Amino acid sequence: MRQYLQEKVETALRSLNLPDRPKPTFERPKQAEHGDLTTNVAMVLARSVKRNPTKLASDIVSRLELESDLVEKVEIAGPGFINFWFKDKFYLQQLREILEKGSRYGRSEAGGNKKTQVEFVSANPTGPLTVGHGRNAVLGDTIANLLEWTGHDVTREYYYNNAGRQMRVLGDSVRLRYLELLDEPVAFPEDYYQGEYIKDIARHLLASHGTVLRKEPPEGIFKERAEEEIFNDIKKILKRLGTKFDVFYNERSLYETGKVQEVVDELRRLGYAYDHEGAVWFRATSFQGEKDKVIVKSSGEPTYRLPDIAYHREKFRRGFELIVDILGADHIATYPDVIAGLKALGFDTEKVKVLIHQFVTLVRNGEVVKMSTRKANFVTLAELIDEVGPDVVRYFFLMRSHMSHLNFDLGLAKEQSEQNPVYYLQYAHARIASILKYAEIEGVSTRAVSGPRLELLTEAEAIAMVKKLAEFPDTVESCSFSFEPHRLTEYLHDVAGLFHKFYHVHRVVTDNKPLTCARLALCQATKTVLANGFAILGISAPETM
RNA sequence: GCGCCCGUAGCUCAAUUGGACAGAGCGCUGGCCUCCGGAGCCAGAGGCUAAGGGUUCAAAUCCCUUCGGGCGUACCA
Numbered sequence: 001m002r003q004y005l006q007e008k009v010e011t012a013l014r015s016l017n018l019p020d021r022p023k024p025t026f027e028r029p030k031q032a033e034h035g036d037l038t039t040n041v042a043m044v045l046a047r048s049v050k051r052n053p054t055k056l057a058s059d060i061v062s063r064l065e066l067e068s069d070l071v072e073k074v075e076i077a078g079p080g081f082i083n084f085w086f087k088d089k090f091y092l093q094q095l096r097e098i099l100e101k102g103s104r105y106g107r108s109e110a111g112g113n114k115k116t117q118v119e120f121v122s123a124n125p126t127g128p129l130t131v132g133h134g135r136n137a138v139l140g141d142t143i144a145n146l147l148e149w150t151g152h153d154v155t156r157e158y159y160y161n162n163a164g165r166q167m168r169v170l171g172d173s174v175r176l177r178y179l180e181l182l183d184e185p186v187a188f189p190e191d192y193y194q195g196e197y198i199k200d201i202a203r204h205l206l207a208s209h210g211t212v213l214r215k216e217p218p219e220g221i222f223k224e225r226a227e228e229e230i231f232n233d234i235k236k237i238l239k240r241l242g243t244k245f246d247v248f249y250n251e252r253s254l255y256e257t258g259k260v261q262e263v264v265d266e267l268r269r270l271g272y273a274y275d276h277e278g279a280v281w282f283r284a285t286s287f288q289g290e291k292d293k294v295i296v297k298s299s300g301e302p303t304y305r306l307p308d309i310a311y312h313r314e315k316f317r318r319g320f321e322l323i324v325d326i327l328g329a330d331h332i333a334t335y336p337d338v339i340a341g342l343k344a345l346g347f348d349t350e351k352v353k354v355l356i357h358q359f360v361t362l363v364r365n366g367e368v369v370k371m372s373t374r375k376a377n378f379v380t381l382a383e384l385i386d387e388v389g390p391d392v393v394r395y396f397f398l399m400r401s402h403m404s405h406l407n408f409d410l411g412l413a414k415e416q417s418e419q420n421p422v423y424y425l426q427y428a429h430a431r432i433a434s435i436l437k438y439a440e441i442e443g444v445s446t447r448a449v450s451g452p453r454l455e456l457l458t459e460a461e462a463i464a465m466v467k468k469l470a471e472f473p474d475t476v477e478s479c480s481f482s483f484e485p486h487r488l489t490e491y492l493h494d495v496a497g498l499f500h501k502f503y504h505v506h507r508v509v510t511d512n513k514p515l516t517c518a519r520l521a522l523c524q525a526t527k528t529v530l531a532n533g534f535a536i537l538g539i540s541a542p543e544t545m
Numbered sequence: 546g547c548g549c550c551c552g553u554a555g556c557u558c559a560a561u562u563g564g565a566c567a568g569a570g571c572g573c574u575g576g577c578c579u580c581c582g583g584a585g586c587c588a589g590a591g592g593c594u595a596a597g598g599g600u601u602c603a604a605a606u607c608c609c610u611u612c613g614g615g616c617g618u619a620c621c622a
Contacts, residue, residue, distance in 0.1 A: 027561060030568085040564065043602060053602065078565050079602050124622075166622065279620055290547075290618085297620040304622050329616045332549055358550060359616070399570095400558060403550060405615065407557060412571085420584090421570060427584050438581045478561070490559065493569075504577095504586045545584070 035083030053080030094470035111151035146480035171223030177202035287340035309341035357402035395422035428496035
């Protein structure tokens, strides 16, 4: 429908010999009195051709060739908006399309099967996932869903490092807890991993191996067992949240295959790396960086940026045409170096989309709970899911723009879980399921012999619903294009709200069989849109609650 | 000090990416079940969009300044 008008306006502009340069928008107005669709084309062009926007609008309207059986009327309003009203017939066609496409309704090929990678979570196996990781996981998974729905060939990837100093400290933390269990006197350093989970792992080792590990080094079985248990736990939690991964990419492989060294050599060859005070530096200042950055320490160990650059180089070499990185706000300083490194290596960094989400502040009993993997006192993602369930967790994380700080009041989420916004949506779905079942019992099938007569849907509430339902494909596409899932939650909230209103004003199942069939069709279409939306958000679509 | 994000109803957040009268949820006030699910519906109160200036037909949105909050600013990841 948007496309339909866009084409009509373009031909009108051509016949008037007007430029199409500042791209006009075609939008659904907030106010119903402003029509079903509006365009600012006259106002956008008025400046460049130095003409009155209202007069320009009427010129454009006079050249529009619109089918009178689809378009109700056209008006020029305000400073020069052109507003369009469509006939109900137009919308009823859309309704028929929803019923035909079912669970496929809303999918598109807009992405052109573009090879796309979404990298998210990417937490190292040093401790349980935090609530912050949860936001990252849900955001990444949902964006991946959106990209799939809009015709992208998506790979979901988790990048991790199980080597290095952090992992050594982890192994040693387990070792010391193990020795504690043997009643040996140990001084547990403050900067070691304090969490209870370390003691659990030590206990497990004691149970499986007895006391013979007394003299084992930290990098051996202690580290290995810790990594294994923690990673299993991470994967289990991610599964509970409904997130899926295609690839777990180990940073170590970048060293083993020499790709890290290749990057250093390449940067040197290009003149973007140099030696200074025993370290190797990257010339970040050539790419708007504040200062040059160390990529190999004087000890010979690389800093984190070097493997990150090598990893992203591999993303390009693996043929990804769109690369999406989901990062927490604490990584805000790292990605510009990676981007600069990729530029230095000659890659098109326009293909890399970095989404930085802000922190989750967890509040319990009115007090802010600080979340740090090393501290003992933190709420894990697993505990959060235990308390409120995966649907609520996902929905809460998706309700807000990723750029804004998120306050998650645990007590509130649990206490008010009965009036949680996610239930409002799911309730609408369950209610429709119940109505459809009732209709079946009453002997009115949705699969009527000659199909429902949709033109019987004339009430304002019904038409409003159909219009909203018809927006679904556009909404999915714009959420995908802008990487903003939160707008889908808002849309679905509107759908549920309109349905609840409709339900209160109009009875679906009555003695009037044709009307009942038409209304059941509308219910079915609403259920479809809700269920498809839930599928993208990764929340369940309950038949009963 | 510098960089990024944020500041919108009492609280938590939206606002179709620059569009017409800034909207939801929670909380508050008052209504609605003989009837397909009341986890619902309807009505009301609540705002100089932190402050000031600028850009234009149009600014919560873009630019500048100030104030306030968060995250960074390593030869840690």
